[in-house]
Amino acid sequence: MHGTTKARGCAHAGLGRFGYLFEGLQSWGAAMSDVPGESISPDEAARIAALLGGAGGVMDGGVAANHCASCVPAGYTFFAQFVDHDVTLDVTTQLHGPDLRGAGDDEPVKHLPNLRSASLDLDCVYGFGPEASPHLYSTDGTGVMLTGNAHNPDDLARNHQGRALIGDPRNDENIYVAQMQLMWLRFHNRMLAGRSFEEAQRQVRFHYQYIVWNDFLKRICDPAVYSHLNDALLDAAARIDDGDTDYDPKGLFDVTDHHGRPLMPVEFSVAAYRFGHVTVRSNYPVNTALPVIELFDERFSTEGFSPVPTELVVDWHYLLPVDPARPPVLTKAFDHLLVDELIRMPNPIVGKRATDHERSLAFRNLLRGYVVGLPSGQNLADAMATLGVPIDPTQNLDFSDIPGWHRIDAPTRGKLEQHTPLFFYLMREAGKVAGGQHLGPLGSAIVLRTFGSMLLNCRSYLTEAGKLTDDEAGRCGGHVPWQPLPEIKGEGVLELADIARYLLLG
Known part of the structure; x- marks a missing residue:
């Protein structure tokens, strides 16, 4: 009977809240203020956000920005977006109105609801399972997703x-x-062959989590920071398996609330993980028939929220390394510049009433950082270094070398060089320190600590490694660590392209 048993497929964590990686740090808005204990006004924050991220501002890369590439295949920009939708949803924070804050008061952010579970559980795919979200599933009771x-x-x-x-x-x-999204729906349906719904779901989630940490994050993060935090993560997972309650003695992955549930830190959701905005290209290939279309192409309604016509079915060979003989298109460089299409977003995206600056995604990101009380990049770098993460809080980002920097009035420019908005700091760090190939050290540390907390504090391939379902135990004959299935994994580490290849061969 409905409601008398636990809903199948509803094993994900409960909805969570936002918070900070480091509580109590002075906000950027307060650091920029000449009045101790107060923040700059919303109007002043908007003025500075426009100088940096508005139309014609420092982050306006125009058409030329599209010609600078990283070494990361372009498909990972959209995988990053997919992952973002799995772990975070804020429908509360406003960029206008009388309730704007910038002083870094922790309480409003602590009570800000995250309408996604920060747990890499693919609730964006499974919803609440076949019983609670029946519109996502076949009516035959098999667990097949539509x-x-x-x-x-x-x-x-x-x-x-x-x-x-x-x-x-x-x-x-x-x-x-x-x-x-379709790729992961089809992967689930393939995993159902010979498996119960629960086992198939578990396999899909674990392959997904494994790819996030071992493929995606390894590509987009600083190698030294990734190595340091990967070692710490594996050590913590081994301690959990041994029953050690003090599995994270340095607190590297203690990104949780007082109930031990993962928090969604705003340093991640409002700054570091918005790296995807700077890696977006002006145009992309779709398939052989359409080797180039514009990001917002009116001919094909690429803005989304409408049926995908057959001619726009994506061939992942163009965006992921599915075939070594066919190199994929790469993302735009990781740096402080956004392409013209994201600085001047069209009406279908932002509405007809948006001002010129409000059409800019960079402007919106910077203003949102002020609203939630993010610290400056320098302030956060100092705090992160105390955890032993290999970053240099004194790194020189050479702001004076940025084209257009000297168009900012001297008093504001001087303050910004000492107290840089976190989003701008992290993107400049990626371009200057990492050469545009991936995130810089601080950006990498924010992202890795956040995802590491998800993997350690929720059901994941690390924490459930030796806990087999009855079906798996019968086939494997005992207690063994979880590994990607050999028919899916290539010769090296499991990659996102392996999922695409597996589905193509099926």
């Missing part, structure tokens, strides 16, 4: 109005993330 529609079998399932039937509507906001 895909395709009458107009395109290679699209998401949709209702008669064209709305996607998926766990998170944001995964239909452009054709690439919609096709990424």
Whole structure:
């Protein structure tokens, strides 16, 4: 009977809240103020955000920004977006109105609800499981997830109005993330062969988590910081397996609330993880017939939230290293510049009433950082270094070398060089220290600590490594660590391209 048993597939963590990696740090807004104990006004914050991130500002890369590339395949930009939608959703924070804050008062952020579980559990795919989210599943009770529609079998399932039937509507906001969603739906359906729903779901989640940490983050993070925190993560996981309650003695992954549940730190969600905005290109390939389309292409309605026509079905060979003989397109460089399309977003994205600056994603990110009381980059770097993470809080980011920097008035410029908004600091760090190839040391530390906390404090391939389902125990004959399935994994570390390749071969 409905409601008398635990819903199948609903093993994810409860919804969480936002918080800080380091509580009590002075906010950027307060650091910029000439009045002790007070923050700069919202109008002043908006003025500075416009100088940096508005149309014509320092972060306006124009058309030229598209020509600078990293070494990361372009598909990871959309995988990053997919992961973001799995772990964070803030529908409360406003960029306008009388309640704007910038003084870094912890309490408002502590009470800010995260409408996603920060646990890498793919609730954006599974919803609340077949019982609680039946519209996502076949009616035959097998646990098969709905895909395709009458107009395109290679699209998401949709209702008669064209709305996607998926766990998170944001995964239909452009054709690439919609096709990424389809990839994971199909992977689940493949995993169902010979498995119960619960076992298939577990395998899908563990492969996904493994890819996030061992493939995705390794590509986008500073190698030294990744190595340091990867060693710490594996040590903590081994301590958990041994029953050690003090498994993280340095507190590297203690990003939790007082109940021990992972928090979503705003340093991550509002700054570091927004690196995806600077790696977006102006145009992308789709398939052989459409080797180049614009990011917001009016010919094809690539803005999303509408059915994907058959001619826009993505061939992942163009965006991921599926075939060594066919190198994929790469992301734009990791730096402080955004392409023109994200500085001047069109009406379907931001609405007709948006001002020139409000059309800029960089401007919005900077102003949001002020609203939630983010610390300056320098302040956070000092705090992070106390944990022993290999970063240099005195690193010189050579702001004076940035084109357009001297157009900022001298008093503001001097303050910004001492107290840099976190989002701008991290993107400049990526371009200057990491040469545009990946995040810099501080950005990497924020991202890795956040994801490491998710993996250690929720059900993951690390914490559940030796806990097999009955079906698995029968086949494996005992207590063994979890590993990617050999029919999916390539010769090296499991990569996102292996999932695409596995589905293509199926």
